[in-house]
Amino acid sequence: MTVVTRFAPSPTGRLHVGNIRTALHNWLLARRHGGTFLLRIDDTDAARSREEHVVAIRADLAWLGLDTDAEQRQSARFAIYEAAFARLIAQGRVYRCYETQAELDLRRKVLLSRGLPPIYDRAALALTEADHAARAAAGEAPHWRFLLDHDTPIAWNDGIRGAQAFDPRQMSDPVVRRADGTWLYMLPSVIDDVEMGVTDVLRGEDHVSNTATQVQMFTALGAAVPRFAHAALLTGAEGKLSKRLGSLGVADMREAGIEPQAIIALLARLGTADPVDATLDPADLAAAFDLSRFGRAPARFDEAELDRINAGVIHRLPFAAVADRLPQGMDEVAWLAIRPNLDRVAQAADWWQVITGPIVAPATDTETRNYLDAAAGIAATLDWSTDPWSALTAALKEATGRKGKDLFAPLRRALTGMDHGPDMKALLPLIGREAALRRLAG
Ligand code: GLU
Numbered sequence: 001m002t003v004v005t006r007f008a009p010s011p012t013g014r015l016h017v018g019n020i021r022t023a024l025h026n027w028l029l030a031r032r033h034g035g036t037f038l039l040r041i042d043d044t045d046a047a048r049s050r051e052e053h054v055v056a057i058r059a060d061l062a063w064l065g066l067d068t069d070a071e072q073r074q075s076a077r078f079a080i081y082e083a084a085f086a087r088l089i090a091q092g093r094v095y096r097c098y099e100t101q102a103e104l105d106l107r108r109k110v111l112l113s114r115g116l117p118p119i120y121d122r123a124a125l126a127l128t129e130a131d132h133a134a135r136a137a138a139g140e141a142p143h144w145r146f147l148l149d150h151d152t153p154i155a156w157n158d159g160i161r162g163a164q165a166f167d168p169r170q171m172s173d174p175v176v177r178r179a180d181g182t183w184l185y186m187l188p189s190v191i192d193d194v195e196m197g198v199t200d201v202l203r204g205e206d207h208v209s210n211t212a213t214q215v216q217m218f219t220a221l222g223a224a225v226p227r228f229a230h231a232a233l234l235t236g237a238e239g240k241l242s243k244r245l246g247s248l249g250v251a252d253m254r255e256a257g258i259e260p261q262a263i264i265a266l267l268a269r270l271g272t273a274d275p276v277d278a279t280l281d282p283a284d285l286a287a288a289f290d291l292s293r294f295g296r297a298p299a300r301f302d303e304a305e306l307d308r309i310n311a312g313v314i315h316r317l318p319f320a321a322v323a324d325r326l327p328q329g330m331d332e333v334a335w336l337a338i339r340p341n342l343d344r345v346a347q348a349a350d351w352w353q354v355i356t357g358p359i360v361a362p363a364t365d366t367e368t369r370n371y372l373d374a375a376a377g378i379a380a381t382l383d384w385s386t387d388p389w390s391a392l393t394a395a396l397k398e399a400t401g402r403k404g405k406d407l408f409a410p411l412r413r414a415l416t417g418m419d420h421g422p423d424m425k426a427l428l429p430l431i432g433r434e435a436a437l438r439r440l441a442g
Pocket residue numbers: 008009010042185189202203207
């Protein structure tokens with residue numbers, strides 16, 4: 001069977017780490033099985049949906065490398081929802097209600113005060129056609145609830161949580177349509193999943209109770225229930241996802257110099273016991289994606305870990321992947337030389353400045369000055385076409401008897417103005433003969 005998954009964001013804001021993770025899980029599962037990954041824009045709520053968010057969601061997914069096979073928009077599918085809804089009316093699986101929010105709140109309070117679960121009492125089921133006609137004549141429009149089948153226990157084998165069971169008698173019939181005719185999330189999502197042939201629904205644990213009611217909606221629509229899996233929610237390093245981390249978006253991370261591969265590599269493994277590697281190609285992550293690796297404990301999202309993986313990714317990024325973000329003139333040889341010293345690509349500019357100069361010459365004492373003069377003398381006689389650093393340091397060792405730090409550190413400081421940095425063997429040819437001689441001469 002082919003696998004069809006979907007990512008269904010509501011375009012009411014930017015993507016944040018939590019829903020990026022959901023998108024990723026669905027992408028990984030689809031790619032793992034050579035299936036289809038759909039983007040479904042859940043924009044039934046016209047008041048809260050914004051086109052700019054749709055555009056941003058697409059851009060964020062593209063930047064992350066999560067390619068979609070097709071895009072659907074719920075706002076373009078109202079006719080399909082009407083048709084399915086008409087079938088549910090004909091089957092008596094949806095019914096009209098008129099309770100106001102205040103009435104419902106009051107009933108809930110009464111039930112709770114008696115120690116009873118606050119389940120909707122289905123009072124509206126007792127209304128006759130004459131009652132409905134009277135309401136309509138009074139200008140009152142109904143909202144609609146889905147009639148749960150109390151005689152069919154709800155159960156599914158969750159891809160992450162294992163066997164799940166819910167008693168429909170302990171649940172309220174969910175409101176699926178408002179009095180003004182607008183849709184709540186629950187039913188259109190099921191109609192879409194049926195119509196788009198979605199085989200696997202992967203989402204956060206906060207949707208488990210939705211799944212319980214949606215399972216019966218699939219059946220009512222005469223469709224097979226897809227496989228469901230609910231991932232444990234993310235928490236921050238301190239056990240709770242802070243407001244800041246929770247709203248951390250692609251744009252924030254991108255501006256902070258985080259590479260998409262780092263985000264993908266971390267989020268693909270969070271919640272599993274598998275190690276997080278700085279994987280460059282998400283296809284490799286897809287090949288290893290396995291729901292059974294996920295645990296039920298909350299997954300810790302740690303920014304320090306993201307930074308570590310980000311550095312690992314940068315140390316492996318090929319020149320072609322970063323060329324358009326490097327300073328003018330910086331070539332592949334230079335990139336490969338400085339790459340191991342970066343934890344942000346933007347830092348390449350600092351090292352490029354060190355290479356091309358000018359640098360601030362460090363202060364030197366007389367002994368060091370003499371040593372550097374000797375170095376300048378030798379450097380002038382060297383063959384610069386192959387490994388001048390090794391030749392220079394070997395000759396200086398011979399001439400001065402210096403070794404280790406005494407041999408290397410003054411040279412690095414004079415040549416780069418820094419005490420640390422990329423391998424001098426790679427750096428010196430980039431600095432070049434002319435500049436190196438000048439810098440050694442002080
Ligand atoms: N639009 C819903 C949400 O963002 C989709 C949930 C789902 O069915 O995956 O929560």
